[in-house]
Amino acid sequence: MERKELVSRVEEIYKKILEVDEMHLEDSMTANDVEGWDSLTHSLLINQVQKDFQVKFKLREVIALKNVGELFDLIQSKIV
Amino acid sequence: MTKISFRKGRQEDIPFLVQAIIAAEKSGTERLSYATMYGLKESEVVRLLSEMLEEEIEGQELCFSSFYVLESDGKPAATMAVWIEGEEGSSSSLMSALLAHYIPVENLKKAMAYRKVFADLRVERTIGNLQMEGVYIAPEHRGKGLLGQLIQHITAQFKGRTTHAELQVDGENLRAIKAYEKIGFRISLERQSDEADALLILPSNKKCAMTLDL
Numbered sequence: 001m002e003r004k005e006l007v008s009r010v011e012e013i014y015k016k017i018l019e020v021d022e023m024h025l026e027d028s029m030t031a032n033d034v035e036g037w038d039s040l041t042h043s044l045l046i047n048q049v050q051k052d053f054q055v056k057f058k059l060r061e062v063i064a065l066k067n068v069g070e071l072f073d074l075i076q077s078k079i080v
Numbered sequence: 081m082t083k084i085s086f087r088k089g090r091q092e093d094i095p096f097l098v099q100a101i102i103a104a105e106k107s108g109t110e111r112l113s114y115a116t117m118y119g120l121k122e123s124e125v126v127r128l129l130s131e132m133l134e135e136e137i138e139g140q141e142l143c144f145s146s147f148y149v150l151e152s153d154g155k156p157a158a159t160m161a162v163w164i165e166g167e168e169g170s171s172s173s174l175m176s177a178l179l180a181h182y183i184p185v186e187n188l189k190k191a192m193a194y195r196k197v198f199a200d201l202r203v204e205r206t207i208g209n210l211q212m213e214g215v216y217i218a219p220e221h222r223g224k225g226l227l228g229q230l231i232q233h234i235t236a237q238f239k240g241r242t243t244h245a246e247l248q249v250d251g252e253n254l255r256a257i258k259a260y261e262k263i264g265f266r267i268s269l270e271r272q273s274d275e276a277d278a279l280l281i282l283p284s285n286k287k288c289a290m291t292l293d294l
Contacts, residue, residue, distance in 0.1 A: 038202075040195060043180035043188050059135055059181045 001079060006072055013048045017041055027069025053079055082152055084226075086233045089147030089159065091134075096156045097147055098129045100216030107250035107283040116281035117194050118187040128182050135178075147214070148237075150230045157221040158230050161214045164242055166207035194281055200273035201287045203248050210238050210294070212247040215256075228263050235294050244291055251286020265290040 007025060014023045018036045031037040037045075046062055049055075049071070055078035065071050089097060102125065106112050114125045133144050150158040179188065205211055212234075217226050235245060249256050251270060269289040278285035 038195065038199070039179070040188065040191055040198070043183070044185065044192075046180040047185045047188065059178070062180065063178075 001076070003072065003076070006075060009052065010049060010068075010072065010075070013045060013052055017044050017048060025068045027067060027072065029068040030066070049075065055079060083154070084229060085151045085154075086230070087149055087151065089144040089149055091144055093144055093147065093149055093156060093159075094130055094133045096149075097133055097144060097159060097214070098126055100147075100159045101129055101214045102126070103216050104214045105283075107253045107256070109283040111281065111283050113282050117191040118183055119190040120183075120187055132178050132182055148230065148234050150226055150233070152221055152226070156218070158217045158226045159214070160212050160216065160230065160234070162234055162238075163211050164238070165205040165209055165211050194277055197273045197275045197278045197281065197285075200275065201271045201278075201282075201285075203269055203271060203287060203289045206244070206246060208242060209291075210235070210242045210245040212245055215247065227259055231263055231292075235292075239294070243294055245294060246289060246291045249288050249290060250283045251288045252284035257288060257290070260290050260292075263292065265292045 011023045011025050014025065014034075014037075015021065018034070018041055020036070023034075031042060046057065050057060053075050055075060057074065057078070061074055065074065102112060102114075102122070105114060112122055112125060114120065114129075115122050120128070135143060146161045146163055147159050148162060149156050152158075212231075215227070231245070238245075245265075246268070247260070247265070249260065251272070257267070267288050268291040271287045273285045275285070
């Protein structure tokens with residue numbers, strides 16, 4: 001999958017979970033950069049990403065995520 | 081004479097550690113936030129916490145090796161989880177990763193109703209400070225000064241790596257606050273939620289952060 005398409009699908013998930021109309025994600029972004037992205041919504045985001053892309057993350061992989069870019073990489077590595 | 085010894089948590093401690101986490105979270109009340117906010121039974125919380133503790137990932141608060149155990153005559157009598165905030169990557173994401181992994185999504189969604197309460201009471205952990213969580217003294221061992229002994233032992237292990245220890249305590253748990261003050265902790269921050277839901281899910285609507293100079 002093209003990274004652009006992947007990012008766009010993840011942005012749609014963020015919009016739905018965080019209940020916002022606009023969402024532009026960049027690789028370096030973290031929870032501190034996005035209003036409403038707390039530990040609870042993060043849990044739901046991770047859940048929804050796995051469901052939407054039909055992938056399963058290991059706990060260690062999720063814990064190691066440092067920013068949005070690493071989440072994109074993780075999804076990409078699972079769907080190849 | 082009672083023999084006191086200290087060691088790191090082990091796999092066989094998990095039932096004791098789960099008991100500690102639950103007692104610390106209830107803070108002397110019957111309200112267990114992990115159950116109330118996610119709509120889970122206490123028995124389900126016990127099972128989930130046990131599974132989380134089995135996951136041995138160094139640096140995350142919910143693994144058995146993050147705990148120190150004080151033994152009295154060879155039996156666990158007191159414990160707490162400790163870690164240095166930020167030392168093992170993004171610790172703020174740890175709990176949510178664990179939640180996402182272990183708690184069913186429909187239960188996570190139930191907790192969304194209480195986000196305002198948790199935002200009101202949120203206390204940022206200070207990067208580089210030693211964090212203390214799940215502090216527990218078994219009821220039959222209270223009033224013997226074990227809390228001070230355990231904290232003294234732990235802070236000695238972390239000497240040179242950090243300058244402050246910090247913990248969070250229910251703002252209405254005056255007995256615990258006094259016990260920490262006696263050891264040298266001072267209240268560094270107080271939070272309160274005026275949401276009516278706070279008292280349905282938490283021991284109280286107040287939270288304090290306490291800090292100890294090492």
